[in-house]
């Protein structure tokens with residue numbers, strides 16, 4: 001019998017983003033007393049003490065609606081950049097309930113359903129795929145090179161006059177590869193003026209000196225580039241949901257018009273403002289990730305794994321040939337309380353991604369890998 005609710009066919013056939021299992025689900029499933037999560041590239045230190053203090057101080061305010069358009073946070077972000085990049089003003093900044101909401105809104109403001117297309121690499125972050133589908137926007141995907149470097153010629157070859165957005169993630173998820181500024185500049189220049197290049201910099205803080213790795217320093221001269229960042233990774237606010245994008249003024253205005261007025265709540269807003277005030281916590285997070293990345297990359301290689309160079313706070317790798325497959329290894333790790341990310345949802349069933357943890361977590365993960373692989 002036909003399902004009576006099956007009216008909106010684009011919803012009935014919609015395949016949602018596949019998130020990894022939560023710590024609670026894993027604890028229950030494998031009857032574990034403790035679990036270490038190294039699967040979602042979260043901050044292994046949690047949040048800055050300034051954020052904890054802000055949360056406590058603002059808990060009494062949650063009966064109030066946040067101020068529409070979150071002006072305190074927008075100003076704090078503009079102030080954060082004002083010394084270095086005077087051309088970034090409050091008018092160019094849009095904030096949302098995580099980058100996830102921003103991605104969805106970009107499709108809302110940039111795409112006429114059934115008419116425009118968007119372009120990204122394959123594989124790419126899952127939300128580009130799901131939201132393109134939901135908004136009835138054809139997503140054209142250019143395969144990455146076999147070593148997961150970017151093939152920008154292939155990407156550009158998919159662009160036509162109906163392409164309204166091009167997404168590039170740098171450093172990329174899941175590979176960790178960084179696109180060079182020269183490459184990104186030439187993509188921006190090659191695109192028609194009506195096509196917005198969105199550089200998703202969720203992990204840029206882990207990639208090196210900002211001026212060397214991000215086009216943020218060149219934004220003043222680029223009319224069709226947007227830079228998207230998140231508070232979920234280096235600032236540790238994944239559960240509060242805060243992302244921002246720096247984009248042309250007119251587009252920022254459209255984003256504000258269509259965003260639901262209160263989607264970024266008071267606690268999240270104030271926590272993000274506080275996070276921007278703690279450079280020391282941010283630097284400790286970055287230093288730990290870079291040290292841990294070096295340590296884990298070398299150690300996994302020594303175990304015979306194929307490890308991909310990463311500029312992010314995670315590493316993609318393949319287990320040694322002739323041992324366990326990626327799926328088996330991730331299940332064995334899970335059974336012993338370590339959650340890492342199988343990349344089957346990225347159509348990479350032979351690859352795994354591990355987030356860099358604290359020194360202790362990295363060593364624990366490695367010791368377990370060693371013991372599983374030597375059995």
Ligand SMILES: Cc1ncc(COP(=O)(O)O)c(C=O)c1O
Nearest residue numbers: 098099100125173202230232243
């Ligand atoms: C490349 C990339 N973009 C965006 C996001 C989403 O970030 P947020 O937590 O701000 O929604 C993620 C999260 O993992 C990501 O990997």
